[in-house]
Amino acid sequence: MIVKTLEVLKKKCYDYSEENPYPRLSLAEYLKIFLPNVKESKTNYLNELLTEINLRVEEIRRDIAEYGGGFEAVNEESIGMLNPDDDEEGERIEDEMEKFELLKTKDFIASELDRSKELLSQEVLHSLTSNGKEKKSVGHREIVTFQNKIHWQGTETQFVYLFEQLVKAKLLNDDFLDTTGGGYSLLAQHFENRNGKPFKNTQLANTFQNLVANKKTPGQPIGADKIDNVISKIKSKK
DSSP, X not given: OOOHHHHHHHHHXXXXXXXXXXXXXXXXXXXXXXXXXXXXXXXXXXXHHHHHHHHHHHHXXXXXXXXXXXXXXXXXXXXXXXXXXXXHHHHHHHHHHHHHHHHHHHHHHHHHHHHHHHHHHHHHHHHHOOSSEEXXXXXXXXXXXXXXXXXXXXXXXXXXXXXXXXXXXXXSOTTTTSTTTTHHHHHHHHEEOTTSOBOOHHHHHHHHHHHHHOSSSTTOOTTHHHHHHHHHXXXXXX
C-alpha cells in the first residue's frame, strides 16, 4: 500500500525531531507546525492525509487482530502490560503505538477541517451580503456578525438554491437543510426577502420542495449559473 503523503509527513516529523529533540513532538503536534507551510490547498492536503491515515489504521488493526485477544483490548494505559522482549508482543506494541499516534493525528485533522469549513461559510456570507455588517476579532480570527437582517435581493427560489448548493459543496453541514438541522429557521432569523419582509422557515422548506419538483429545470432556478460561479470561486480558495 502506497501512503505517500503520510510517509512524507512522518519523515519530516522524524527529521524535525532529530534536530529538535526536546520536547519530542507527536505527529499531530508536528502537523500543527508544518501545516501553514503547505503550498497546495490545505483542505485537499488534509483530506488526502486523512484518507491515508484511515487506510493505515485499518491495516494496523488487521495486523493486530492476528495476534489474538482482540485488537481493541489494549489502550494507552494498559499497553505496558505487554512484554517488549517477547517477539510477538514487541511487534504488537509497535503497532499499537503507531495506531494511537495516527488516531490522535486524525482527531487534529478533523478539527482543522471543521474550522476551515466554518471560515469558508463566513466568507461566502461576506461575499454575498453587504448591509448591517460588524466585524470583531475572536482570537486570531475576524468574525463577521450582522446587526440587522441581511437583505436578499434575488428571488426566494434562488435563495434556497444557494444554500442547497452550499451544502452540496460541503461548505455547510450536510444536515443544514434537514428538519433536524434547523437551517431554515436560522435563515429566516437572519435574512429578509427583496421586499424587505422576513422569510418564513416553512415557506423556505416548501420552496425547496417545489424547486426539486420542477419538471423543466429540476433543482435549478433562473440565474443558477451566477450562484454556481460564486460558489466555485469560493471553493477554489480552499
